[in-house]
Amino acid sequence: MAAADDARTAAPHPHALLLPYPAQGHVIPFMELADRLLDRGFAVTFVNTEFNHRRVVVAAAGRALGAAAAAACDGRLRLVGVADGMGYGEDRDNLVRLNACMQEAMPPRLDALLDADDERLGRVTCVVVDAGMSWALDAVKRRGLPAAALWPASAAVLAVLLGAKKLIRDGVIDDDGAPVKLENNSFRLAESMPAMDAVFLAWNYMGNRDAERMVFHYLTTTAWAAVAKADVVLCNTFADLEPDIFGPHSPAATTILPIGPLRTWQRRTSEAPAGHFWRADDEACLSFLNAQAHGSVAYVAFGSLTVMSPAQLQELALALLASGRPFLWVFRPGLAAELPAAFMDLLPRHGRGKVVEWAPQEKVLAHPAVGCFLTHCGWNSTLEGVRHGVPLLCWPYFTDQFTNQAYICDMWRVGLRIVPNDSDGIVTKERIMERLESLMCDSGVKERMKRLKDLAERSMGTEGQSLKNLGTEGQSLKNLNTFMESMRK
Template sequence: MAAAAAAAADHDAAPRAHALILPYPAQGHVIPLMELAYCLIDRGFAVTFVNTEHNHRRVVAAAAGAGGVQAPGSRARRLRLVAVADGMGDGDDRDNLVRLNAVMEEAIPPQLEPILDGAGGEGQLGKVTCVVVDVGMSWALDAVKRRGLPGAALWAASAAVLAVLLGAQKLIRDGVIDDDGAPLKLENNSFRLSEFTPPMDATFLAWNFMGNRDAERMVFHYLTSSARAAAAKADILLCNSFVELEPAIFTLKSPATILPIGPLRTGQRFAHQVEVVGHFWQTNDDTCLSFLDEQPYGSVVYVAFGSLTIMSPGQLKELALGLEASGHPFLWVVRPGLAGNLPTSFLDATMGQGKGIVVEWAPQEQVLAHPAVGCFVTHCGWNSTVESIRNGVPMLCWPYFTDQFTNQIYICDIWRIGLKMVQTCGEGIVTKEIMVERLKELLLDEGIKERVQRLKEFAETNMSEEGESTRNLNAVVELMTRPMS
């Protein structure tokens, strides 16, 4: 990437282009789009990154805690963070995705218009010349099209899930799902997007784990309409994946071509620089990394369940007891406000003796890259899945909703680089005994370790200077810098 490095090193050069980037307001979407922002900045772009006000405050606070907002150099000067109102009230539940989706589509577009027309961007950054939106925010492409600007849409989950959304009408005609996305009676609940793609379980489609059928129906229509709009209005559809992860999906040409540009990296490409990377929480990184530095190679169990997953107090207790009984050192990320639900006896017995630590946030890319980490207990969010692959770490899968079950099938049944956490009968609690058994099985499986290392090598090849994902990203740059019509 000699050309990109030269552009980044030129502090005084005028920006090659000015991209506006709009993520869906969830951490798992903000992070890959922020990373794409840095990929563009490395290639000489200026970027205006638009978050909702709620998430803007969280990202700025987290970055400030790590020293990122004031980081020197041309890369920092070419990133502008902007906030827009999402239409929700101060006391509204932003985890209610159904309501959030409905109000954003009305509230945000009028606020984007002046930004697209150059408000606050004159001078160093210049007017917006191109746009990248999250597929979940594809309604924003209407304003982009009216201005004749090049526009791309990035899907933050797997290409397979996007292909399902784009092919939903065909699935309805074929009797796989009904008009509202509910799975119909199928043999083993299984279907294929084409004769060449792996089987998918209709029970675990991305919209079918929202808590109630009304919510699932509304999310189905929102996701499918957003995907269709992105395919129709964006000049190019992008995905944070790479060819070897989903080869059959990337050969599908209908109803739209999906271009892989992954794995997008999230904060470790420039170890000497602190960057804004889209996290919503931040603490002292040294706590996690110092602990890992003291542990034997491949011994640590890293546990993290993303920004939305909620566990019952009973399940938290069983997980805590299972980690303690496993005998392995552990690093457990428990979101702010939830650590108080852990048993005091567990914290005293483990943390007091240096067997493990519980933190509210961890620098996940650095944790997964650490040689002491032996496995990752994960909710199977796509970002976490790709980051684990990129660092060659086997996974113990504990999905909760949306696309996480599809990702688990990839991890355990297709790539075979992890194991499923098996639930017991009754209340569905995963007991400490199951936890111990599955951890032991995973950490002793040499085949899993070999396969995940192979995928790691593919990931590194794709992001090399001549790698396919890098070539695709360069093609995106060319598209975004074409003369305006």
């Protein structure tokens, strides 16, 4: 062990290994954290599954990811792919199987990375793992390395997971996470905290009870392990966004360190690594937006996992055409064939609609032509909408997206729900058009979103708490914040 300690001490830079959960919404904030560490003089080994590593590298072709990005940060960035244990062609959107396979296949490769003495970067001196991958902390702690766990979703969801044992004791949920009795459909994590709607039970949106049970046990087990084994638990949020969670009487306030919104740190260059799985069509998107009137465009993007039935796709497509408003619709690569033929025939005649496979979402939301964001309510998208002051039209798909919708519509009141108005669960064209028009014309929503945007800006300012928690420019080694100090030990 002494030799290993000497090797780590002799390294020219502190060397962080980052391990995100293999989903787009997790990889992106981890890449943003990597940028932050690189800015502070760290070397970074960024570990994706082999499947996602290939996607990230291909998507970044022509950008400064890989050799060019490494050169930009003095060669201190290394991208690595490790096997996830699944076979060729298996469905990696089957999260239950993916979780089981990763826990068996990945530890030996992580052991090798932690013990390797890289010629350029030296040995790993600290580790940041996704809270959903906290089983990896066992290998880290065996080596006595400082470790952080990053929760890339809302602090409210994490607080509920950490409080699940109390919810079981109180008879709110059973041992498998299913609701038992919820008076007025609500519960409290602590008497000092306000009531939470049952929608905060995010694991209950997986489609079938067996999957929900397995996801409940996986999420709670990994969340508890993150708190028990990591030196600090980070969250991609800011205190003013979730004041009930970070208030003085909240049991989670002393456990979770807010460092967000991570997705919007100002980078030294626009060519920093981004971690997208698909290449964004920057030029086409921005050229289209440049030709539209201020605040007129509906931006439509449902993330990397959302699936819609053909009947629902048709209603949405026809609603966008019939609304008369310009729209920019992100339709994931490989799925364009699912768009209704009638829509594709009418699109050229509409003249003010654009369909792309992937968009530079931050740039799109920052564009003055965008008036609203029709979103699946993933946490990254939610934060990006807040950061850029764009009202949100909510159409969640599963898990914590329903929690985020509750925040957006009920607590912050900066968006509207789209809910089915038919017995078959289909949201009709007319309903979509009505919700879109209501949101675009709601000045109150716009004012409230502007206030949230200002709070996000403040959290990232030189006196902002999130920036202080993560690290501000010019800090000396004797004056480091909680996170950086723990990582440099």
